[in-house]
Amino acid sequence: MDVTVSPVKLKYAIAQSVEVDGVNIAYTYVKVKVQNLAAPKTVDILYKDSSGAWLTAPIDLASNYGDYDVFESINAPYAPEFAIRYTVDGVDYWDSNYGANYKLVSNKDNIIGANVILNKATVKTHSSGAFWLEGEIYVKKISFKKRIGIIFSGDDGKSWTETNATYQGVEIEGAYDTIFNSAIEVWKFKTPAQNYPVEPDYFRLAVYYKNDETGEAYWDNNFGQDYKVSKVDGSKIE
Numbered sequence: 001m002d003v004t005v006s007p008v009k010l011k012y013a014i015a016q017s018v019e020v021d022g023v024n025i026a027y028t029y030v031k032v033k034v035q036n037l038a039a040p041k042t043v044d045i046l047y048k049d050s051s052g053a054w055l056t057a058p059i060d061l062a063s064n065y066g067d068y069d070v071f072e073s074i075n076a077p078y079a080p081e082f083a084i085r086y087t088v089d090g091v092d093y094w095d096s097n098y099g100a101n102y103k104l105v106s107n108k109d110n111i112i113g114a115n116v117i118l119n120k121a122t123v124k125t126h127s128s129g130a131f132w133l134e135g136e137i138y139v140k141k142i143s144f145k146k147r148i149g150i151i152f153s154g155d156d157g158k159s160w161t162e163t164n165a166t167y168q169g170v171e172i173e174g175a176y177d178t179i180f181n182s183a184i185e186v187w188k189f190k191t192p193a194q195n196y197p198v199e200p201d202y203f204r205l206a207v208y209y210k211n212d213e214t215g216e217a218y219w220d221n222n223f224g225q226d227y228k229v230s231k232v233d234g235s236k237i238e
Contacts, residue, residue, distance in 0.1 A: 010113030029174030047079030154196030
């Protein structure tokens with residue numbers, strides 16, 4: 001199987017351990033994106049417990065978006081250090097944070113698996129027939145001077161339009177204790193409303209992070225294949 005881009009990427013994770021009415025509640029909330037290479041497939045979190053032993057727990061399929069899937073667990077075991085394994089066609093693919101593993105400090109931080117990741121995008125239509133896209137982008141706090149945005153096409157790549165996103169705050173998704181130093185920013189976008197060709201019946205899109213301090217650019221383009229979302233009003237991808 002020729003896979004030139006790693007087909008598994010952590011979308012979002014947070015580990016929390018809190019006392020509620022004298023009871024300790026400890027969990028990891030985790031979302032993973034995988035390229036839809038074949039079926040069946042499994043996704044697991046491999047994590048280190050308090051004794052230092054490595055254990056495995058499954059992450060469940062939450063949504064299918066054609067050429068990629070989202071797996072999610074709202075109550076995975078408490079995992080301050082972990083990696084993600086994607087198994088398909090008898091082959092294991094890993095997202096281990098480039099061999100360093102993901103590390104979380106309970107109630108103090110959260111993490112995504114890249115510098116920029118699409119959180120969601122929704123298609124909206126006007127009575128005039130005009131379309132627009134709106135949604136959210138997750139961004140790591142690695143620079144102050146930056147531009148976040150979306151590039152999209154309504155004619156299957158013949159032409160592209162770029163729209164900047166705006167800063168909305170920090171992400172606290174999955175947090176029981178919401179007072180912590182979130183490492184993830186949320187940026188929102190809304191493209192101009194305009195008419196597009198009926199065919200193809202989808203938009204292609206990718207999101208970017210342009211670091212103006214270093215000149216570097218980071219992309220989330222759905223494992224190198226671009227995201228696609230139907231032009232039907234209300235269509236959504238995550």
